[in-house]
Amino acid sequence: DGGITQSPKYLFRKEGQNVTLSCEQNLNHDAMYWYRQDPGQGLRLIYYSQIVNDFQKGDIAEGYSVSREKKESFPLTVTSAQKNPTAFYLCASTPMGGGYTFGSGTRLTVV
């Protein structure tokens, strides 16, 4: 079955450490997105990519970085510059003009 796979499901980060969240899709979708979800704040867009080798900052890109070397993959790195990284991270993809499909999320906790 086609879908989006996010890994790991749970991730723990130490102070000053960079961590990378994986997002892979086999839906042949053009665009991919990363959202952050915090209680009471709804979903906020971090980065998005409409084609391979191109991506744009969303509303809260500071402290995050991405790459889009393959159509299927859109990894998100949470750098040490992100001072409050504890959150639920969701990856999504869309075909041209279609609806969004989301992954099951990664819960990141700072320890």
Next chain:
Amino acid sequence: KQEVTQIPAALSVPEGENLVLNCSFTDSAIYNLQWFRQDPGKGLTSLLLIQSSQREQTSGRLNASLDKSSGRSTLYIAASQPGDSATYLCAVRPMDTGANSKLTFGKGITLSVRP
């Protein structure tokens, strides 16, 4: 800037009741509107997608309507069941930034269906 509002933030109903969840948006120039369901600790599951040229979409006990001119969408759930308990989010995609543009989400309505 597009704003999406979902009121109330939480709703509790007895099993079997038909219910309507509301979503309003400030800019009527939308490409499409999508309703999602989210269970605690899980990702978002797409329920219904309504393109801007459509008035409604149906899937099983769910029916979503769209009135662009008034900036409103409703999600109708027939004969609610405890398994419908979840958070329901609506999201709109703007017209002016292309077919792959980003969504604006409401904050969601947390529904509890009591047995």
